Amino acid sequence: MLRTLNRVLLGLVGLVLLAVGGAVLAVGLGVSPPSWWLHEGPHDVLLSTAERTKWKDESWWWPTVIAVLAVLVLLALWWLTSVLRRRRLAEVLVDTGDGAGALLRGRALQSVLAADAGGLEGVSHAQVRLTGRRDAPETRVRIRLEPHVDPGTALRELADRALAHARDSAALKRLPADVRMKAAKHRAERVS
Template sequence: MSRLRNGTNRVALLGAAAVLLASGAALASVTGPVRDRLPSNWPRLPADRTWLDGEALGRWRDEGWWTPLVITALCVGVLLLLCWGGAQLRAGRLRELPLGQPDVTLSGAALAAAMAERAGAVDGVTRAHVTLLGRPRRLRARITLVLSPESRPEAVLHDLARQAIAEARAAAAPRALEADVRLTVQRHKLRRLR
């Protein structure tokens, strides 16, 4: 999951939790048992509060801009929630890849494991991890490589594109396969002298 998507999910959940918590606390402060236990300097809603009285609602209805504004705001909110939900469903890991014949599929985890094994066999790579994302028509491979300190990144990328990625593209044909490669270098272990 990308950092932007992860951060968006956390902000949305935090905002929804804050709104629900504030609404629940406000509504609970109206009831007698909770109201009596609150400190006297805390803000509270009056117990006899009317949320929508007929007179105030009539004044709002007389305003010509109010109704279209509320309906537009609600529609925009629903569309944003639908887009967010669609993005959550669409951008997940690839589970199965249909191979063209009925009932013949390739497991996304198996293809990712094969790609990781081939990427790990490239000279200069000490560890490789592959995650397949996207939809069956448009695949994206997120490849994370840990390089040895003496390896050259250009040579590793060239060999990776020629071997592991080319074989994965041939296995996924006629679908397109995009590769996102992240390189890190293995750190030297510090030696302690006694």
């Protein structure tokens, strides 16, 4: 829904900007504009001196202009962050073999994969996030290792046990993973 709304809004803004820019360019090149158009000819200005100074002495004018511009900037920033934000995968398409398929909740697969990864020897904490498309999911795994664990061994166990189990249970051909490891730190303890 948000993706469709985003595309429609971008298309409308693009069409409006293209139409206005093309019309201004045409008038600037000497094409005679219609009677209702903002400019009368190529030497006309966008805002005359009278239009620019009309509200100058009103006390409400500049705070209103600044408030409207601030709201527009905030809306543009909200729109930009909603476009750039990486979303979690809501569902995974599971091939059942009969051609129909089934949908598996993304959070269910995430929690099972996080529990499997967290249960590996030497892993103190695991966090999993599904991204990608529902027919080609990808995982982002963050694990915190105990200080005595070899990262290579932990990565092999994660790939051979937890990721393979998730891939097989969801009947996926492949399940690419971006794994980030962090070592747990020892706290200083007194020895008496």
